[in-house]
Amino acid sequence: MTTPKPDAPQKPQTGQDELADSEQPFVEHLMELRDRLIKSIVAVAIVALVLALYPGPSRLYDLLAAPLVAHLPHGSTMIATSVISPFMVPIKILLMTAFLIALPAVLYQAWAFIAPGLYAHEKRLVLPLVISSTILFFTGVAFCYFLVFGRVFAFIQRFAPRSITAAPDIEAYLSFVLTMFLAFGLAFEVPVAVVVLARLGIVPLEKLPKFRSYFIVLAFVIAAIITPPDAVSMLSLAIPMCLLYEAGIWAARAFIRHTQTPNDTQEQPAQD
Numbered sequence: 572m573t574t575p576k577p578d579a580p581q582k583p584q585t586g587q588d589e590l591a592d593s594e595q596p597f598v599e600h601l602m603e604l605r606d607r608l609i610k611s612i613v614a615v616a617i618v619a620l621v622l623a624l625y626p627g628p629s630r631l632y633d634l635l636a637a638p639l640v641a642h643l644p645h646g647s648t649m650i651a652t653s654v655i656s657p658f659m660v661p662i663k664i665l666l667m668t669a670f671l672i673a674l675p676a677v678l679y680q681a682w683a684f685i686a687p688g689l690y691a692h693e694k695r696l697v698l699p700l701v702i703s704s705t706i707l708f709f710t711g712v713a714f715c716y717f718l719v720f721g722r723v724f725a726f727i728q729r730f731a732p733r734s735i736t737a738a739p740d741i742e743a744y745l746s747f748v749l750t751m752f753l754a755f756g757l758a759f760e761v762p763v764a765v766v767v768l769a770r771l772g773i774v775p776l777e778k779l780p781k782f783r784s785y786f787i788v789l790a791f792v793i794a795a796i797i798t799p800p801d802a803v804s805m806l807s808l809a810i811p812m813c814l815l816y817e818a819g820i821w822a823a824r825a826f827i828r829h830t831q832t833p834n835d836t837q838e839q840p841a842q843d
Contacts, residue, residue, distance in 0.1 A: 603690025607680040614676040619669035628661030631668055632741070635748060638720035642728050643737055650738045660741050667749070671709075678705060696770065699826070704763045711759030712752045719755070719807045751804075754797040758812050764788045776827065777821050779820045786816050 622631065636649060651657050664727075669675075680699055686694060731737060768774040775783070794809035 581728045604684060611673075611686040611750050614673040614680075615666075615669050618673045619665060622665055622669055622672075623731040628665040632661045636741075636744060639715065639724050639739065640742060641721070643739075644728075647737050647740050649744065651742075652740050653742065656740075656742050660745055663745065663786045664776055671693040671712075674705065689747075695829070700763055700767065704760055707759040707763060708756040711755040711757070714759070714811065715751050715755035719751070719804060722807070723799065723801065723804045726801055747799075751798070755808060755811075758793075758808055759815060761812055761815040762819035762822050765816060766823045770827055776823055779823065783816065787813050790816070 622628075627633075640649070651660075653659075682698065682701060687695075689697065728737070746770045765774075765779065769776045769779060790812040791805070793807045794812070798804035800809050
């Protein structure tokens, strides 16, 4: 009679097996990312469709050009130097407006994708920054449109010679508007930048007030480079940046106090 053979030991898992096990979660993450991107694109497309029906691309451009048209000489209008500009420029503005309106939905999809992989203290760190940066960017764009444009265009027209009839090109105006919107939107992110630098320890919190004078000089240099070469637009960008730096110092103190990580609190030594 033959004795039964003992069970053979199982082979250790090879590198290929481990790669096969980790491949499935990676593919699932890619599929989730695809779904989030599709939902974001659908949100932008729905808003664009609604805006195309009302108020329409042409009306959106009229709203965008209103601050300039209001300060043009009587009888002057904007011109289009390209054949397709009257069609393409309003479409670009339609898509830009749709993306800005749908931005909360896009940011929500991004947050839903990364949130499951974050710890609780990391969620307390990221979510307030995402919300505040979005609000500040929109505030900067609104500040530029409602307060800055009117003063800048009025200042420019006062210096225009009487022998010149102003007739700005619509593509040049769109480029100018987008540059100014981006400049003011990013400039209003100063408090978020200050909070991030202080929270990551790149700039110690107690040194932020000491850097105030350096930041004021930097703000005026940035404003002089980005904005048109006039005093009104430069001051309109530099002064809010300086005020927002002060707000960033206050926000950094409050934010750091309420977003302490477990490693930030040192354990007390045990008593004998």
